[in-house]
Amino acid sequence: MSVTDDAIEAIKQMIVSGELSPGDRLPREPDLAERLGLSRNSLREAVRALSLIHVLDVRRGDGTYVTSLEPSLLMDAMSFVVDFHRDDTVLQILEARRVIEPATTEMAARKMSAADLAELGGLLDSLGDSPTVDELVENDLEFHRRIAAGSGNAVLASLVESLSGRTQRARTWRGLTQEGVVERTLGEHRAILQALTMRQPGIAAALATVHIAGVEQWLREVLIDRG
Known part of the structure; x- marks a missing residue:
């Protein structure tokens, strides 16, 4: 598993566990990277990937938010990250x-x-x-x-x-x-x-x-x- 995949999985788990809910803003990049033990570059790539499949919403000048999808739709979107590989x-x-x-x-x-x-x-x-x-x-x-x-x-x-x-x-x-x-x-x-x-x-x-x-x-x- 690549370091980007590790970062994606870490963010996914924060959402699945309920620590982050739809509409919530992600912690600041340096704080989140340090907390997860990841490089800021890996975290940035993970955020970009998750924004492409509409799990995260990157708002320039404001921050990054979990999308306000219905929970079932959100989970369907996130499952793509791993499940399409299988x-x-x-x-x-x-x-x-x-x-x-x-x-x-x-x-x-x-x-x-x-x-x-x-x-x-x-x-x-x-x-x-x-x-x-x-x-x-x-x-x-x-x-x-x-x-x-x-x-x-x-x-x-x-x-x-x-x-x-x-x-x-x-x-x-x-x-x-x-x-x-x-x-x-x-x-x-x-x-x-x-x-x-x-x-x-x-x-x-x-x-x-x-x-x-x-x-x-x-x-x-x-x-x-x-x-």
């Missing part, structure tokens, strides 16, 4: 992506127009050098959607879009908890785009396989760590 369905979806997307990428290398490839490059450029995790994931979803559409097969494109969207939370969590994943993803996307632009179907398919397998391998390791 869902074999997510792993099966990633396995399916690893089978389907290299084939669609190979087809796209033959069929995508120069204009569509230029727009795909513009999509990557729009992120800049230091995107946030949620910006990266949104861009990632669109990147794969456009490549699938570029295959010229509407059925495959629909399958890819459906499967890719169902792994969005897992990809977000990976971005928050695995070091260097933003830079790695950007580099892999650039390599895939280059293979598409140079009309190298086999290379494009191989790069897509490695790219998707990276998420799958991360999830397998998480499942092993969590037993």
Whole structure:
């Protein structure tokens, strides 16, 4: 378990135990970090992650609050933090992506127009050098959607879009908890785009396989760590 996961679990336990209730403000960051025995950076990452799934509400200049959701909804949101890791369905979806997307990428290398490839490059450029995790994931979803559409097969494109969207939370969590994943993803996307632009179907398919397998391998390791 990463230090960020430790921090998330600590905050979760404060809410589950009733020490923090919906609408309550979290203690000051230095005080809470010292109390939990965590670095301020780990605590900050945990707060950011929990705010993405609407467990916490970060109000600039005011503090961080537990969301005022109904208790059952709050617990459903928090359960995502751990429980999605245990869902074999997510792993099966990633396995399916690893089978389907290299084939669609190979087809796209033959069929995508120069204009569509230029727009795909513009999509990557729009992120800049230091995107946030949620910006990266949104861009990632669109990147794969456009490549699938570029295959010229509407059925495959629909399958890819459906499967890719169902792994969005897992990809977000990976971005928050695995070091260097933003830079790695950007580099892999650039390599895939280059293979598409140079009309190298086999290379494009191989790069897509490695790219998707990276998420799958991360999830397998998480499942092993969590037993």
